[in-house]
Amino acid sequence: MTSEQQSVFCNQMQSEAFGEIKIDQSLIQRRNANYKPNIWNYDILQSLKSEYSDGKYITQLIEAQKLKEEVLCHLAEIVNPLAKLELIDSINKMALSHLFEKEIMLCLQDMEYAKKKDSGGEMDLYSTALYFRIFRQHGYKVTQDVFLSYMDKLGDQFEVDANMDPKTMVQLFEASQLALKDENMLNEARIFCTKNLKSSNIIPMEMPLHWQVEWYNTRGKISKQENEQRGPNFKLLQLAKLNFNMVQAEHQKDLVDILRWWRKLGLIEHLSFSRNRIVESFLWSVGVAFEPQHSNFRNWLTKAITFIILIDDVYDIYGSLQHLQLFTNAVVRWDPKEVEQLPVCMKTCFWKLYDTTNDVALAIQQQKGWKLPVSTYLQKAWAEFCKALLVEAKWDAKGYTPSFSDYLDNGWKSSGGPVLSLHVLLGLAQDFTQVMDFLENEHDLIHYSSLIIRLCNDLGTSAAELERGDLSSSVLCHMKEANVDEDVAREDIKDMVMETWKKMNKHCFDNSALSLGPLIKYIMNIARVTHFIYQNGDGFGVQDRETRQQILSSLIESLPLESEKTVLCNTHIYIAKKKKK
The missing domain is CATH 1.10.600.10 (Farnesyl Diphosphate Synthase)
Structure with missing residues (x-):
């Protein structure tokens, strides 16, 4: 827009009586942002129908409730505080915390009471970082002083081996993301871990958990647990997969409704x-x-x-x-x-x-x-x-x-x-x-x-x-x-x-x-x-990049259970061919 056009605009802006403004259409210059067109076929999306919302749904609810009770029994039986914290962490990562809110809070209350009673007990750095993160996430007044024993005498730097095991370093990095302003120890922990994780070929740097969207990452977290499915968390994994598909079915119904509104609009x-x-x-x-x-x-x-x-x-x-x-x-x-x-x-x-x-x-x-x-x-x-x-x-x-x-x-x-x-x-x-x-x-x-x-x-x-x-x-x-x-x-x-x-x-x-x-x-x-x-x-x-992939994995493609893998693979091929036509 030329300076002369800008001047005309500015003069017209002085009038408070909007109804009296006469708009000179010759001065209007449209811009083009070159946005890509919509990539989704609404007809196909509106035809989505998950088996988790049909007649089998009652059976699936019963199965989910049974698995939930078995997970609760396992949580109650765990005596080791670290093992209990790790299970709670897994529940959170697989988007199941809304199913166990009261039980998790009771566990943390009991653990906090036991820790105060046995104040002389010491934890290693991994356990300390996990404890700090879980408890602070749930509103407990945990201070950064829990890391004091790992700092130098001045409290300026972490006195730990840069070659510490990656699991510990990742846990410390995640804990550092919950820092408040002026918590220098946590800031030093973040700098230390970021530097060493970036230089490591073992652990790729990702966005910290604290900044991640719980549901977007659920599918990936479940997949990572697949290798441990025969371990103590097998029932939790089964529940997570079933819950993912049941919740996704609700999302698909919501999507169909919003698309109907959008097209009618x-x-x-x-x-x-x-x-x-x-x-x-x-x-x-x-x-x-x-x-x-x-x-x-x-x-x-x-x-x-x-x-x-x-x-x-x-x-x-x-x-x-x-x-x-x-x-x-x-x-x-x-x-x-x-x-x-x-x-x-x-x-x-x-x-x-x-x-x-x-x-x-x-x-x-x-x-x-x-x-x-x-x-x-x-x-x-x-x-x-x-x-x-x-x-x-x-x-x-x-x-x-x-x-x-x-x-x-x-x-x-x-x-x-x-x-x-x-x-x-x-x-x-x-x-x-x-x-x-x-x-x-x-x-x-x-x-x-x-x-x-x-x-x-x-x-x-x-x-x-x-x-x-x-x-x-x-x-x-x-x-x-x-x-x-x-x-x-x-x-x-x-x-x-x-x-x-x-x-x-x-x-x-x-x-x-x-x-x-x-x-x-x-x-x-x-x-x-x-x-x-x-x-x-x-x-x-x-x-059509990460956003598209997230929509496919979160909203459209269900997680195959053991008995469904072959059937679902065939279904995906059919959908792909249908889209291609």
Whole structure:
């Protein structure tokens, strides 16, 4: 856009009477983000029908309950504290903790009492790291001092052999990710383990467990346990595989429902410039709350994620500055009459947002029996989101690169994180007082989670944004302000992500045992999904790599049980041939 065009835009922006703005269509220049088209065949996805949701389901429920009881017996029989912690860890990794919540908490209470009673007992570094991680995850006040005996006299460095067994080093690395701000011993542990694991040919470095999405990794964790299936955890493995398929069947039913809604909505036909990512949006909602009882929540959250993507593309790609002013004003006032001057696609986008938000609000109120106007809270969240996007649009229109702090002050809102967080609170809280309590006392957690969305998003998309002429992202703002090259800026932002996790950890560990604990976990899950989506680039813009594989493994392909392997292999061949035709 030329400076003359920008000047005209800025003059037109001065008018507060939006209805009097006359839009000169000759000044509007559309951008093209070159997003790839949708890769999914909705007809095939809507025909998904798992045998775990047909007439055999009752039999499978009975079998799952029997296996659960056998695992509980095994857990109760274990005397060795390390063995018990390892079993609890396996339960968590195979996404079974929601089946054993009370039993796990009772085990940890008993173990903590026994440990206090026998304070003279010593553990090796592996056991200490596992103990620290499991107990801190569950809200126990475990301090970093448990590692004091492994530090030098000054407490600055770990006095351990760099050639320690990989199992111990990985456990110490995972424990270090639960650090709080200023916990220097844990920071030293992270640096020590990261350096040695990166140089090791035995253990590949992966994203820390604390940042990973529980459900996305379940299939891989189960596969790793296959080699030990004849050992003491055989029943746990059987339960994990059966539970995976049963939960996946629920997800498939949810996906069919959301696809039916999406196709009936007919919005993408009007926004051909935008990303058609309904399946990826559903994957995100599964990552936030995979448990089968949260079907309605996944439906509501998927709709919110989809509109975040569409509206973001309207602001980034399609709308002129005058159009975006009008669209923002309509969302702020929540008034369909305000969009009469907009192009048909933007009108339609607002109308669909308006109707969908009101429908979701009504569904939440009816399910929970709330009389409070949920739509008012959702509307305000959408308004703040659009206002933040408008700020970025004005920066781009002026060719202005904001300061790093100004960018982040606005960027955590434009990330969509507050919208997602509010849907989490409204969708998963047991009563409205929990929502108000969270917004009053834990608002910083929403900020930190949203900030991670913004930073990870920018790390994954900054190259493409720079190519299409965007002037504001955390990477670009930091490069300009600090006068550093892109590689340095990216490393600095990764460090900022690490520090933000430390701040989030405090909220988690201070409150995980209280009534807000589950809500805190789900807010943090938003950040975890973000890490997956943007770990190797833009997992939404380019969805045919890790995102595609995750959808196949998590949502579509069931885990073959021993008696099913041959049958399922033949079925997969049939599906592949069918797709090819």
